[in-house]
Amino acid sequence: MSDDQPTDLPKHYSAADAEAKWYARWEAAGCFNSDVDKNRLPYTIVIPPPNVTGKLHMGHALNNTLQDILIRVERMRGKNALWQPGTDHAGIATQNVVERQLRQDGFHREDIGREKFIEKVWQWKEQYGSTIISQLKKLGSSCDWRRERFTMDDGLARAVRVAFVRLYRDGLIYRGRKLINWCPKDRTALADDEVDKIEEAGHLWYLRYPVKNPKRADRQYLVVATTRPETMLGDAAVAVNPADERYQDLIGQTVVLPLTGREIPVIGDAFVEMKFGSGCVKITPAHDLADYECGLRHQLEQIVVIGEDGLMTDKAGKFRGLDRFRCREKIVAELDEKHLLDKTEDLTHSVGHCYRCGTAIEPYLSEQWFVSMKPLAEKAIAASQAGEVKFYPARWEKVYLNWLTEVRDWCISRQIWWGHRLPVWYCEKCGETHVAETAPAECAKCGAAALRQETDVLDTWFSSALWPFSTLGWPDDTEDLRYYYPTDALVTDRGIIYFWVARMVMLGLQFMKEVPFKSVYIHGSILDENGAKMSKSKGNGIDPLVMIDGGTQTRFGKEVTFPAYGADVVRYTLCALTTEGQDIKLQPTKFDHARNFVNKVWNVSRFVMLSLADKTLTTAPVEVSQCGFADRWILSRLQAVVEQANAAFDRLAFSEFSTTLYDFIWRDFCDWYVEMVKPAFREATPESTNSARVLLYTLDRILRLLHPITPFFTEEVWSRLRELAPSRGLTDSLPAGEFLMKEKWTQPVAEWRDEELEISITEVQDLVRAVRNIRAKYRAPDDKPVELHISAAEGNAKFVDRMANFLAIIRARANVGEIFVGVDLLKPKVAATEVLAGAQIFVPLAGLLDVETERKRAEKELEKKKKSLYSLNQKLHNFEFLTNAPPAIVATEKERAADLEQQVKNLQAWRDGLQ
């Protein structure tokens, strides 16, 4: 057979070709596209826009796999599914990347100027910015790429300006001089949540401040404790708790600031912890948030001693120009020399670091722009409390609410170049501030034409906050916006609940008067095998692209080579590991499980195709009730599984969704159904005509169900199967479509469910397993069928009747020759025994049986059964149980007890009969 023959599937599925092929075909055929269609319900997800600088990591892979599964299922369910893609300009991150590149050529951004630099960033974006997009495609993401947006494109830039102007006019944006988080390396302000607090080993220095004109002889100086001695140069006071009896006499006195000779007051303020340090706190309003607030309360001078470059300012006197950390050393040394260093203690404390470059943050007093958060937050709180936004898992709502309740005003201005420049102009002549969507021609106040635009740009998250509606055309009232907004689900990591989720809700409510999404699914984070976060510096990451394509990667300092697992395997693995927002400890070997599974489905598809190849497939309606037991059974199981899988999906239980399908496909379909119908196919019995249809039908449904998780290989199988079997269905006959991804999702057919049959087959399976167990135990030769006696318990004639239907199956599946089945059969002389619920089996094994082995088996089983019978009887003799437990429970427990009793009896007889 040649390669084109549909029945000639290679033994192993090779992902690389199929993935490139199908993605291109889907895209060319417009399978990902969604357009407004008022006759259909929309289902919308906006992608968390990855940074343009980004490379796909496992977190992205997980995040986008889950979104794609949601989108693909809803699309197959008939919804008009839109997955809105795009990227984020990522202000500081991108600026840093381009600056680094510039430095390699020996330039600083100041050398080429703002205009040129921005041009360079755009060039960089055009050249490398699509990396992450092509990687998302490799993963199989079915985004509508025609709609791809960028947070700096013209439309979104306009949205940003409109949003800014409206917020300003509503009094929700203001400018002010405040203490903000400053990154001395990036030389920009940062928002509170852009600061990572890191526990660091530091020191607590106890400094002596001489008291001026001490009233008491033992008060020559007071001692303040500080972790940042260099800020003493900017001290404006020393504070003590007014309730602190040790220091009450000091309040109102003056101390002399060492090294400067400046005189500062001692004040009383309740914020001072008496128990910490010495109980005296130096107050540096310009360099510490708590001190800043204290300073405002007491109208203290704000002395800036550290500049925007992290160097000491003129106000630092002789320390001017010194790096802040160098200055710290010098000051400590000098104080020590002057006997003004009381003592030094070790202290671990948390220090803020820039989330982009890792530099220690400096609280810095400067003129910035802020969003007034309280009014916006109130609405966002109300919306989630009213259930308009639902969190999965629900506990994240509390985290979200906490933040919103305590939120401080949002510093949105950044002193970098790459980003949306504030739509603010200042009059050069009169200084008037103009906030407008476009540059005003002249000053509205004094008429001067000389206007200068604000140089600050906006926080990246400002444009991200508009993403769910700006991508759909806002501020225009577009068809898209009316149809797709609010979106359905937002899938993201807990790391950006504050940065992004909360702000989208706030601005969505502000501008659209409606929440931006109905549900927020927070999935876990990907960790390495030791439970540590994956990061470049630790070298513990697993590159999803290496997992897809294969190749080498450095892990824990070693070069490791990985096989090409393919996108489906990566997707399945991530889906299967996603349980209720739990973090995922990932290790490369975890992909083997899914690889084996994909291979299994691939191979069973081969089997189906080989089996159907030499058959003429009928298209006449199949009467399911006329089908054989195996056929009816697998159809019944299929209905149960479809129901279960749908339920799991609707609860966003991704792991359960995939494992439900896994169990059905591997255990029910491959291990049992296929094996049960094989003989009929081999012998081409009349039944095999129906079985062929059922086999095809079930595989067809399996492919549909699996497609959202593993789109590529299922599509490949689908196309090959389609050539062989162009029409599908049992009671009807429908042509198989060109693309599996556009086929209908599967709904359960209630009439095909046959629970009684399922129970019977379970009994058959137990019986077969018991025989196999005996065969294995005694090494019965494979090629020799054994004799089997099935002895139902006394009075259980029904069991005998049931089993009579399945003797052929038992014979084939357990390699059994002659079967005797009846009630209370006599045990043959030399036979191995196994006790089951409702029956006992005997397998005569002359010459193989070993009394000792048999006795051990019997004893062990007996022990187990006796134990459960004992605890069960305890329960049944408990009056409280009988009166309090629901009657149905009591009834089943009684049945169980009766059955166990019978089993114990059988086991005892078995053991006693051995000799």
Add this chain to the structure above:
RNA sequence: GGACGAUUAGCGCAGUCGGUUAGCGCGUCUGCCUUACAAGCAGAAGGUCAUUGGUUCAAGUCCAAUAUCGUCCACCA
């Protein structure tokens, strides 16, 4: 200092309303290259559900405390 999460077989994890003998994958052991699949098939071993107490007829599941690990928040300088 507060909030949240985790603790179940050697390892990684499921376990919904509290109700049969606590499941799955990897690994281990035994036997099989059986015409879809050795990335496979068949069988087996392996668990005091972190600890203590409580609620209940009944607890892996609910409540409280403790321990260990982890995450987030917070102005102890």
